Amino acid sequence: MVLLAFVDLDLDPELAALRPLGGFFVLHTAVPPRTGLPTLEQAYTPTSSAAASEAYTDPLAFRVRKVARALGAPEDRVAASLAHQGLAARLWSVALGAAALYGQVPDLDPRLLRWDPDGSAPDDLWLGEVRGLPVASLDEVVRERHLVPLATALSSRHGVSVRLLWGNAGAALASSVRMIDRWARTAGRPDAAERARTLAAGLFTHPDLARTIDPATGRRRTCCLYYRLPGGGLCGDCCFDRPPGRR
Template sequence: MDLDPELAALRPLGGFFALRTAPPAAREAPPSLPTLAEAYGDASPDGDGHPLTLRVRKVALALRAPETRIAASVAQQGLAARLWSVALGCAALYGSLPDLDPRLLRWDPRGSAPDDLWLTEVHARPGDAATLTDAVLHAHLEPLAEALRSRHSVAPGLLRGNAASALAGAARQLDRWARGHGRTDVSARCGALTAQILAHPLLAATGTLTGTAFRRRSCCLYYRVPGAGVCGDCCFARPPRSSPRAPSG
């Protein structure tokens, strides 16, 4: 199936998969939103107006996070989930994916979850695992992790674990949809792509994939939010009673 300009096949999969695209007459819209390339860079090095600073602050306020690094971790995992969902969904449904160059994706850091992304141009690329890895892990998640580490001192292993967890979560959701709609072909492609991507050297040591279940070896720190428990794929069976710092891998 060829990519359509609106990526309409993603819409039934839900908010993490659906991606807004600019109509042909509005390729420059919305000009007020930063691109993800700008978010990963130092367009506003003084801090307050930087897109990542805005996003982490919003997440921190929403969660009542006692530490900024918790909000940074949750913000990174949310954006990773969006990017993996779009890429994996397109690869499994269309057999190809759009060019997800950070310069083509505009982002509203003040938006609600799932992250509001707008692709300004739709150009098809191959849908193989290597292309997905380049499109998401290398083009987005590595520069995003570097930016967050420099601003919020989040451990590299934690961020890699978040990246793997986000991929596994997207795959699980897509597999559930595919099986529910009799699309065994989509389920098979999804499973094969996910396993290949998780075998990448940056992700291979982050956890174990069994079927569609993933158990990570690090913790995203969400358990440190007041009233929160542990995530379904956490390395902890229950929230630690007292731990100054969670495992970061």
């Protein structure tokens, strides 16, 4: 039997240990290049101001429209689903990556995390202050404080199914585990991969995430609607074997 040694580190001010894992894991901690970027709390509960652009007053709606234009989404809910999956993947990757490598989770308080809805990973998120939380808070940090209000906002405003959104969240979490595992193999860090798998298994016991992924095949149980894009096919973990017929 191989014994895995978990070596915990203090969170460094730049979260530099996350960089080798790839862009989805990178979290900027410096001052954002543009002033006035909205926080994710503002994205979940937009404000109204005729003097400011939509990217600042309603960043979530701005992001959905940006995705729709870029991909030619035929329905608002398709763009909302894909925008959701991208943000969920960023949040899970940062938090789970830090938990696996540092043994701590950065406090991703939505009031401290600034978001550029016009940006892409890794130049979309900036954390105002780095402070560590125990790994036991991982579910609260991501699911409770971000994914719950994000699902509520997208479902109520863009008509996308809540069950589909939690399927996205489960798929994003599973993808983060796979990316950590792939990096750990080349970096000689089986301890990090083991910790990520163990933590993710615990997260998948929550009713919001349970049964979103088939444990036998790794495929999700709902579809993110990517196939509905012009020329869109199926994702590698899709629940379908072939694209459903379009009405």
